[in-house]
Amino acid sequence: MDIFTQQLINGLVVGSIYALVALGYTMVYGILELINFAHGEVTMIGAMVALSVIGILMGTAPDLPGLMVVVAGLLLAIPACMALAFTIEKIAYRPLRKAPRLAPLITAIGVSIILQNLAMLVWGRQYVSFPAVLPRGQHEILGAHITDLQIVIVVLSLLTMAGLWLLVERTRLGRAMRATAQSREVAELMGVNVDRVISATFVIGAAIAALAGVMVSAYYGLAHYYMGFMLGLKAFSAAVLGGIGNIAGAMLGGLLLGVIEALGAGYIGDLTGGFLGSHYQDVFAFFVLILVLVFRPSGLLGERVANRA
Amino acid sequence: MRTKHLLSALFMAGALGLAGCGDKPAEESGAVIRIGSVAPLTGPQTHIGKDNENGARLAVDEINAQGLQLGGKPVKLELLGEDDQAEPKTATIVAQKLVDAGVVAVIGHLNSGTTIPASKIYHDAGIPQISPSATAVAYTAQGYKTAYRVMANDAQQGKALGQFAVVKMAAKKIAIIDDRTAYGQGLADEFEKAAKEAGGEVVAREFTNDKATDFTAILTSIKGKGADLVFFGGMDPQGGPMAQQMKRLGLSARLLGGDGLQNVNFLKLAGADAEGVVASSPGLPIDSMPGGPDFRKKFEAKYGVIQVYAPYAYDAVYALVDAMKRADSAEPAKVLAELPKVDIQGVSGPVKFDAKGDTVGGAVTLYEAKGGAWQVLETMK
Structure with a gap:
């Protein structure tokens, strides 16, 4: 039982990070029907910027408490990612807004490759280690180990998701976003500044991505110019699983994917008598994704595409 | 139809390029002998890959500085570094690229997963390959007369x-x-x-x-x-x-x-x-290698901290050059014939090959991480 609890906790922690990144995919898709493949790289840049700031702070002021150093890193990573996403949208996607849908998709892949290589030039090709500055408290719940960091990751993710939900449902900007998602033309006719709403969507997604990036690098103790790729792929799958374009769906999809992966990798070997090993972790997660899509093509919480259009 | 023409044109160009290479063996074309060095120079293992290349480069620079004579003529070694990204697919592409570039031997690759697929290409081209760090048993178990390594296998x-x-x-x-x-x-x-x-x-x-x-x-x-x-x-x-x-x-x-x-x-x-x-x-810990401390000094003056395999890449180059000296030629076929006779005192210890191309009597050392450094526990033979 304690092993099961532990796997569940493992899955929830990773899942909440997936969910945060998935939000960025789903928000952009909801409004532009564009899959922003560069989003994983924005997460990576967030982690890298934060790590650089942390490194500099630790070098110049070694007496600062660790938590403060990390928060400072995060606070600088967020605006950096916001500026980056704003620029990407303006340069790479806006000129193509009226182009066939395939064009911005290819551009997104291009931006993703450019960002990866830029990061490689700036931060080098090595793994950058996350300095051990965070408190390393551990607790035991139902026989499972949970660290302070894990609790912070889950709580902060949930708060961020709640905040985003409030923003979308309860504010003027949120209403403008929902209106733009429903119909860009009509929203424009009603006086919504669509360009600004789209920019805001990218920027908000990037801020959340920066947070997720710092969490990932703190959790695994490292960052790397390539880390955004797999993370982005998983988060994108999570968004699709939950129903892309749907914010609650991204959260649910992320958490589910994390848990499925953890349970899959943890139990698949024993369940199949060693026939399938834990290297089928990803296969297991994507198999569930396919299964869901077969029965619910628009994802768990997604609306039917026919009704939306 | 058009693709077909394009393909055949490409093929012709490739064939011509190959023929061009074959016409002038490195030895006669101005006394520059090209040696390939392959390791991942991008991706997660970059630091280890660059380490290998630097180890080989250090040896090549030293040998050039001392002056190497083959067949009565002075020759210069040139190291062509290639990046296999630790990907088996890329490994075969760069292997072919090196063969096409007319290298007489290859030091590499770093990973077993890349060394093995690439070894077929070097074998088919008949050029010797000495891996500084591939340790998978399968590498030398293929029966290729071109596959050697300077490190104990898995x-x-x-x-x-x-x-x-x-x-x-x-x-x-x-x-x-x-x-x-x-x-x-x-x-x-x-x-x-x-x-x-x-x-x-x-x-x-x-x-x-x-x-x-x-x-x-x-x-x-x-x-x-x-x-x-x-x-x-x-x-x-x-x-x-x-x-x-x-x-x-x-x-x-x-x-x-x-x-x-x-x-x-x-x-x-x-x-x-x-x-x-x-x-x-x-092998032995770098500081208990016969030539370890000396090597560390030379290496760190040029390239910084040794990651792990640099001494082996260095020894691999010297083993190759020893075979070249024995053959008094850099022609791959002649060098291959002499490689089994190689017997040098390398940085990592004596370098000798057995019939399969494995290193003879490779030692394995165990270390424990203590206080942020690797401490030697013991060496097993």
């Missing part, structure tokens, strides 16, 4: 690790994780065999991949099986987070690894959680 290393785990670390319940690469899997298989022979019980065999960072699921499952030792067949980018996650999950089991973990980067990535991790490295 059978030798895995055997030492398995015995050490059971006899010296008193492990009873052992969990094994490998990263499904030729290196990781091969090492883990040899370890498993040796550990079982020595009387250890293997309670779990788990797998990951060489890009993963999350091992909590498999580690939790291992914890549930009450393992007191976790063996990881893989590299430091995975080993570092793995060491951290073991502590975080409250696993009391010790982490044991091969030469993929025994480097500076692992200590950096694992941080405080590296403490107590045991890892092996084929």
